[in-house]
Amino acid sequence: MSDMIETLRNDENLTPKQIEILKAAIELISEKGYYNTSTSEIAKRAGVAEGTIFRHYSTKKDLLVAIVTPVISDFSAPFFAKQFVDQVFRETYANFRDLLYAFIKNRFEFAQSNVPLIKILLQELAFHPEIQAAYKEQFTDKVYPAINQAIDFYKQKGELRDLPNETIIRTMVPTILGFMMTRFILKPDQTWDDEAEIKQTIDVIMGGVGKT
Amino acid sequence: MSDMIETLRNDENLTPKQIEILKAAIELISEKGYYNTSTSEIAKRAGVAEGTIFRHYSTKKDLLVAIVTPVISDFSAPFFAKQFVDQVFRETYANFRDLLYAFIKNRFEFAQSNVPLIKILLQELAFHPEIQAAYKEQFTDKVYPAINQAIDFYKQKGELRDLPNETIIRTMVPTILGFMMTRFILKPDQTWDDEAEIKQTIDVIMGGVGKT
Amino acid sequence: MSDMIETLRNDENLTPKQIEILKAAIELISEKGYYNTSTSEIAKRAGVAEGTIFRHYSTKKDLLVAIVTPVISDFSAPFFAKQFVDQVFRETYANFRDLLYAFIKNRFEFAQSNVPLIKILLQELAFHPEIQAAYKEQFTDKVYPAINQAIDFYKQKGELRDLPNETIIRTMVPTILGFMMTRFILKPDQTWDDEAEIKQTIDVIMGGVGKT
C-alpha cells in the first residue's frame, strides 16, 4: 500500500511521519470505517503522537478528505483529460468495444491498487458534504462531458443504439462499477478469471446499448 | 412511512411508543447515518424518554439491527419462498423476460416504499457484522438457491446462454441494483419514466445473458 | 456562600447537584480564574461526574455566564427599578447625602455577601462578549437613566454643583467602586471601620460634586 501512497502523492512533499499517518489512517478507516477509528488509534499505528496528526490535518475530517479527494480525481483524471478525449479517442479506438475494453482494463488496474481508498470513498461519500463536493465537481465537470462526447462520437459511427445518452450512461456505469465492487470489495477472495469477466461486462453493456 | 412500518411488522406486537421510536430512528439514521444520530435525538423526535429506548432495545446497535433485518428478509421473502419457486415459476411465467419483468416490478415497488430503510441497510451493511450475518443467511440460504433454480429452469428452456450461473447472477444483480439505487437514492428527484427504464434494464440483462 | 446562591436563585429550580456545581465553580473560578479552572476540577469539588456539568450547562462558558449574569442584574436591580426612582427618591431622602448613604450602605451589603461572584465578574468582564452584553444592557438601560434622573432631581434642589451629569457620575462611580474593591478584594483581611469609610467616601464625593 505504500506504493499506492507514493503513486498518489509523489508530487506533494510529505514528511515520513505524514506518510505513516496516511497509511495508518487508510488501513484503519478502510477496515472499520471513519467513525469506528479514533485518532488515537491512528496515531498509535502510525507510531506518532496524537498531536502530530493535528499538526498536519487540523481536523479528523480534514484527514479523511485528504485521503479521499485524490482518489476521486485520480480515478477519473487519466481517461477524461479533455485533450485525451478530443484527440485520442477517434484515432486510437477503432470501435466502442475497444474503447470500453481499454477503459475498463485501465480503471480495473487502478481500482486493484487502490482498494482500501475506494472502500473508504464509497463508505463515506454518503455522509460528508466535503467529499460529495469534490465528487460532484469531478464528475459534472470532467467525466460526464467526456463520456457524453465519446458516446456522441460512436453514435455517429453507428455503433450505439439511438438511446438518450443518459440512458446509455446509466447502463454502463452501474454495470462497470457493479463488476468492480463485486470483484474487489464484496468477494475479493474468490478466484477470478478477470479477462473473462471484463469481456462479459462488455458483452452486457453492448447487448444493452450497442447496435446489433 | 408509518405505512411501511405497519406493513413490515404487522405480525409483531409493537407498542405505540415502540413504533414512534422506530419511525424516529429510521428517519434520522437514514438522513444522517447511524453514528451521527444520537439516542437522545431519537428519543426527542419519538417523544419518549431516552430510557424508554433501552427498555425495548438493549443497545443502540440492537435498535439498528431491529430496523434493518426485516428489510433484508422482506426484500427477498415474497419471491424466493421455496414453494413459490418450485410451483409458481414454471406455471406463471412463459419466459425469462416475463419473470424478470415481474420480479423487477415487484421489487421496484417494494424499494419505492422502503427508501429510508434501504438507505440505512446499504450504508451500515459495511460496518456491522450483525447485519452482514442476517444478509448472508438470507442470500445464501434463500435467494441464491432460488435464483439458481430459476436460471437452470430457463437455461433448459433455451432462453439463457450457457454461461456459469455465477456469471449470469453477477450480470443481473448489479444491473438491477444499479438501476434502483440511481432511481431512488442517487437521483430520486429527477423525473423518471419508470416503465421505460425497467424495459431498458431488462434489455441490458437479456443482451448480456439471453440467447438471441 | 450557599446563602448567596439561595438568595440569587431562589426563584429558579435548581437540583441539588446543580447547586453543588455552581458553588464549586464559583469558589474555584473566583480563586484561580476561569482559564485556570478545569471542568474536571469543578466536577470533582462538586462531587458529580464531569458529564453532569454539561447536562446543565452545555458549555464551560455557559456555566460562567450563568454564574455572572445574575450578579449583574442583582447588583443594580433593587435601587434602580424605575418606580423606585420615580416615587421613592423624592419622598424618602431629604438630601443627596442621605441618598448616597443609603445607596452605598445597601450596595456595600450586597457586595459583602457576593464577594466571589463580584471577583469573577470583574476578572472575566474583559474577555467575554457575552458578559459584556449583559453588563451593557443593565447599565445603559437601567442604571444610567436612573442615576441621571436622580442627579437632575438633586441639582434642581440645589445640592449639586452645575457640572455635566457625566462628570458627576465619573466622580461618583470610581470613588464608590474603588472603596469597595479595596475593602473586599484588595485588602479584605485588614480590619476596617466600615461606617467611617463610608462617611469618608461620601465626603469625597460631596467635596467633588456637592454645593458648599
Place this chain on the structure above:
Amino acid sequence: MSDMIETLRNDENLTPKQIEILKAAIELISEKGYYNTSTSEIAKRAGVAEGTIFRHYSTKKDLLVAIVTPVISDFSAPFFAKQFVDQVFRETYANFRDLLYAFIKNRFEFAQSNVPLIKILLQELAFHPEIQAAYKEQFTDKVYPAINQAIDFYKQKGELRDLPNETIIRTMVPTILGFMMTRFILKPDQTWDDEAEIKQTIDVIMGGVGKT
C-alpha cells in the same frame, strides 16, 4: 508602540527578534488576554519560530512577567525615587494641589503611551503571583513610603485634613486610577477635555482630603 518598548528597555540589550516578540506579545495579550493568546500566534506575528520565544523566555509566563514588571517599576519610578521625594518635593511644589497636578499630569502621559501594557497588567495581576510580588515590592517599598512622606509634609504645612494617611491614600488612589481607567480603557474613543478632567479629579481629591 515600538517607542514604548525602546523607552522602557533602552538599558537592556534586546535583540531585534526579542523586540519583535515583545511587541507581538503585548499587542495580542492586550487584545485577547494571556490565556487566549498562544505562543504560536505570538511567534507568527513576531515573524520568528516558536522555539525562538523559548530561547529568550523559558516559559510563556516568563514572557508575561518580562512584559509586565517593567511597567510596574516605571509607573512609580520617576516620582518616587527616594532622593526625589526628599529633596525636590519641598522645593518644587508650593502646595499639594501643584504636586497633585504635576503627578497626575506626568502619570497621565505615561499611561497614555502605555495603554496596552497597563491593560495587561490590570487583567493579569489577579492571577499571577509573580506579578503580584513585583507589584507589592514596588508599592510597599517605594511608592507607599514616598506618598506617606509627602502627605506628612503637606499635613505639616496645613494643607491636608488630619485624616489617617491610609485614608488619604485610599481617597486619592482610586480617584486617580478610576479617572485614568475610564479615560484610557473603558471609554478611550470618547472625546475628552483632559485638562478639565484632571482639574475635576484634583477637586474631588481636595474636597475629600484638603483643608478648606
Place this chain on the structure above:
DNA sequence: GATGAATGAGACTTCATTCAT
C-alpha cells in the same frame, strides 16, 4: 542563535447506558 516538527498532557465535550423514582 534560530528553527519548526514533534510531543503528550490535559482540556472540553459527547453519548450510550444505568437506575432510582
Place this chain on the structure above:
DNA sequence: TATGAATGAAGTCTCATTCAT
C-alpha cells in the same frame, strides 16, 4: 412500564515545551 438525571469512558483537539538539525 416509563422516566430522565446522572454517569464515566472515550473522543477530538490545543498548546506550551523540547530537541535534532
